[in-house]
Amino acid sequence: xxxxxxxxxxxxxxxxxxxxxxxxxxxxxxxxxxxxxxxxxxxxxxxxxxxxxxxxxxxxxxxxxxxxxxxxxxxxxxxxxxxxxxxxxxxxxxxxxxxxxxxxxxxxxxxxxxx
Numbered sequence: 001x002x003x004x005x006x007x008x009x010x011x012x013x014x015x016x017x018x019x020x021x022x023x024x025x026x027x028x029x030x031x032x033x034x035x036x037x038x039x040x041x042x043x044x045x046x047x048x049x050x051x052x053x054x055x056x057x058x059x060x061x062x063x064x065x066x067x068x069x070x071x072x073x074x075x076x077x078x079x080x081x082x083x084x085x086x087x088x089x090x091x092x093x094x095x096x097x098x099x100x101x102x103x104x105x106x107x108x109x110x111x112x113x114x115x
Contacts, residue, residue, distance in 0.1 A: 010036060013064055018109075019077040020070045024063055031059050080108050 014036055021029050031049065034040045035056075042060075046053045071077050084105050091101040 013067065015081075016067045016071045016077045019080065020067045023070060024066065028059060028063050031056060032063050035060055084108055 017032060017036065021032065024032070027049070031045055034045045034048070035042075040048070042053045042056045045056045049056070087101050087105045091098040091105075094101065
């Protein structure tokens with residue numbers, strides 16, 4: 001069961017990473033992106049970035065703490081989830097406007113907006 005809790009932690013981290021990663025340095029963003037989105041190992045990232053495996057591990061831990069602090073203080077990621085849930089319910093209750101409502105939900109994820 002350890003792997004499942006780790007996966008849930010990673011999913012939670014990615015949810016807040018989506019919201020707050022612009023607040024990280026370029027190097028921090030790249031390392032977290034390589035680790036969580038591209039599934040590279042610490043060793044692979046260290047080789048690519050020219051640093052130690054411990055350096056990558058430290059960076060990931062620092063990033064996780066920073067992003068968790070941002071979410072704890074600001075709560076933007078949690079509010080986004082709640083707004084999207086409300087929009088989903090609203091779309092179900094108002095099928096005639098569902099397409100427009102779902103476009104709004106996509107905007108919260110940084111999708112859409114181009115036409």
